[in-house]
Amino acid sequence: MNIKTIQADLIDEFCMFDDWMDRYEHMIDLGKSLPLINPKFKTEDNIIKGCQSKVWLHADLENEKVVFTADSDAIITKGIVAILIRVFSNQSPNTILNTNTNFIDEIGLKEHLSPTRANGLVSMVKKIKMYALAYQTQIEL
Amino acid sequence: MKDLNSNTPFDVEKVRMDFPILSRTVNGKPLIYFDNAATSQTPQQVIDVIVDYYSNYNANIHRGVHTLSQEATDKYEEARQTIQKHFNAEHTHEIIFTSGTTHSINLVANGFASFLNKNDTVLVSALEHHSNIVPWQMLCEKTKATLKVIPMTSEGTLDMTAYEDLLLLNPKLVFVNHISNALGTINPIEEMIQKAHLVGAAVLVDGAQACPHIKPDVQALDVDFYVTSGHKMCGPTGVGMLYAKESWLHKLPPYQGGGEMISDVTFEKTTYADLPHKFEAGTPNICGGIAFGAAIDYMNSIGFEVIAAYEHELLEYATEKLNAIEGMQIYGPTTNKTSVISFNIEGVHAYDLGTIVDKLGIAIRTGQHCAQPIMDFFKVSGTARASFCFYNTKEEIDTFVEGVKKASMMLR
Numbered sequence: 001m002n003i004k005t006i007q008a009d010l011i012d013e014f015c016m017f018d019d020w021m022d023r024y025e026h027m028i029d030l031g032k033s034l035p036l037i038n039p040k041f042k043t044e045d046n047i048i049k050g051c052q053s054k055v056w057l058h059a060d061l062e063n064e065k066v067v068f069t070a071d072s073d074a075i076i077t078k079g080i081v082a083i084l085i086r087v088f089s090n091q092s093p094n095t096i097l098n099t100n101t102n103f104i105d106e107i108g109l110k111e112h113l114s115p116t117r118a119n120g121l122v123s124m125v126k127k128i129k130m131y132a133l134a135y136q137t138q139i140e141l
Numbered sequence: 142m143k144d145l146n147s148n149t150p151f152d153v154e155k156v157r158m159d160f161p162i163l164s165r166t167v168n169g170k171p172l173i174y175f176d177n178a179a180t181s182q183t184p185q186q187v188i189d190v191i192v193d194y195y196s197n198y199n200a201n202i203h204r205g206v207h208t209l210s211q212e213a214t215d216k217y218e219e220a221r222q223t224i225q226k227h228f229n230a231e232h233t234h235e236i237i238f239t240s241g242t243t244h245s246i247n248l249v250a251n252g253f254a255s256f257l258n259k260n261d262t263v264l265v266s267a268l269e270h271h272s273n274i275v276p277w278q279m280l281c282e283k284t285k286a287t288l289k290v291i292p293m294t295s296e297g298t299l300d301m302t303a304y305e306d307l308l309l310l311n312p313k314l315v316f317v318n319h320i321s322n323a324l325g326t327i328n329p330i331e332e333m334i335q336k337a338h339l340v341g342a343a344v345l346v347d348g349a350q351a352c353p354h355i356k357p358d359v360q361a362l363d364v365d366f367y368v369t370s371g372h373k374m375c376g377p378t379g380v381g382m383l384y385a386k387e388s389w390l391h392k393l394p395p396y397q398g399g400g401e402m403i404s405d406v407t408f409e410k411t412t413y414a415d416l417p418h419k420f421e422a423g424t425p426n427i428c429g430g431i432a433f434g435a436a437i438d439y440m441n442s443i444g445f446e447v448i449a450a451y452e453h454e455l456l457e458y459a460t461e462k463l464n465a466i467e468g469m470q471i472y473g474p475t476t477n478k479t480s481v482i483s484f485n486i487e488g489v490h491a492y493d494l495g496t497i498v499d500k501l502g503i504a505i506r507t508g509q510h511c512a513q514p515i516m517d518f519f520k521v522s523g524t525a526r527a528s529f530c531f532y533n534t535k536e537e538i539d540t541f542v543e544g545v546k547k548a549s550m551m552l553r
Contacts, residue, residue, distance in 0.1 A: 024551065028551060052491075052492040052508045053490055053492045053493075053522075054522065073490055074493045075490065075493050075552055076490075076492070076493045076497075077490075077493075
């Protein structure tokens with residue numbers, strides 16, 4: 001699916017909720033529905049630094065698209081990573097590298113965007129982009 | 142409102158009026174501040190002192206002949222006396238102003254580097270904050286001395302039998318906190334100091350978590366070094382103190398070189414200034430020092446016995462209410478502790494809990510509390526920690542407990 005459409009869908013979904021509790025509950029539900037990462041990828045190397053909770057992120061290249069899988073021991077963090085995966089997974093490295101994270105602001109989760117927050121959203125995005133860059137290079141070679 | 146808090150003669154509502162920050166809202170809810178073990182809030186009386194300093198007599202101290210410099214010097218030295226009296230140090234010059242507990246510890250650790258060699262042992266308790274572990278590891282790396290750990294029991298108290306065994310190694314130094322930041326455990330420092338002295342070891346006590354709750358008497362304790370921070374006791378950040386027995390301050394070499402700490406400088410040789418200035422290189426945090434003194438005056442105006450009794454009531458009240466929540470696990474001892482509750486709820490990550498209660502206006506701490514070895518001991522990745530101060534109320538605890546219940550329902 002087009003990355004812009006996915007973002008628009010997410011924004012519509014979150015706009016249905018007026019108060020923060022419903023938005024968080026939705027995010028928690030998204031976290032719970034995150035497909036399980038293969039346990040063999042839950043390694044120290046795949047842990048994203050900068051989070052109070054543990055986040056593992058793994059990426060594969062399938063048909064020139066980057067497929068992300070992830071997990072976290074904290075459910076809100078898992079919700080955040082689920083949102084990112086929904087947007088960035090199954091996209092070409094080039095699309096990932098050229099997409100910003102403004103949608104996070106628009107779904108009312110702006111507070112998570114600050115680099116000083118302990119949830120590590122910024123670190124997650126950085127890691128996603130790093131994988132995309134690595135696979136982009138691999139394709140070009 | 143008063144009924145719930147009426148067991149003590151202490152008027153909490155009146156005290157709360159002293160703290161302007163307590164009337165603000167967070168996420169549209171009245172702020173409930175339960176992160177006091179990380180930093181305490183500042184009363185208007187201390188804020189006024191800070192404003193007065195910068196409005197009326199901001200100047201560099203100890204050197205100027207002009208009026209402002211003399212006024213600032215007088216106030217700074219008065220603050221040192223306030224601290225000396227509060228901790229019952231024998232001499233004013235045994236109080237060294239530092240930037241805080243961590244700076245104080247590093248000052249002593251650095252000084253000891255010249256006394257230790259590879260045959261020496263130093264002891265550190267298993268209940269320490271990272272700031273009281275890392276400087277000693279660095280010291281031992283530098284001097285090749287051996288660092289041994291005084292273990293803790295499953296209740297989260299120090300294993301005193303193991304401590305006595307370790308003293309047989311004739312350590313040169315023992316480092317222990319007065320109260321654990323992660324668990325609130327009050328360590329038997331009086332006994333530990335006596336026993337250490339029997340084998341000729343010096344003792345450094347980290348009082349950062351103790352000083353907001355109790356008034357230590359350094360002479361009665363016979364402690365060699367006692368350190369604390371101003372911001373844990375209603376003062377500003379960036380200022381703290383090192384108390385050391387005069388004899389130690391003469392023995393220890395200076396920590397930093399610079400202005401203020403010298404008496405005579407030529408390119409051939411520098412003679413160091415007298416105590417306490419030998420350890421206070423450069424322009425200090427003058428306003429911070431004065432405000433630290435004001436904070437101690439403020440706390441004494443309430444009274445440490447009143448504070449301890451009221452905070453104990455808050456601790457018991459909160460412990461009982463929290464224990465009624467399904468899946469609640471509180472870490473550390475149940476008695477002989479200060480108003481700190483470190484906990485987890487089965488199936489709920491501390492980070493998630495902290496995030497949700499923040500949305501309800503409640504500030505608690507989550508994570509490892511700079512005490513990773515303690516978290517490893519309990520085999521948890523972190524805990525949630527609520528820590529109470531004398532300006533907190535039972536009504537706030539009720540709101541917090543409801544918030545924790547709401548969060549667990551959302552998160553499980």
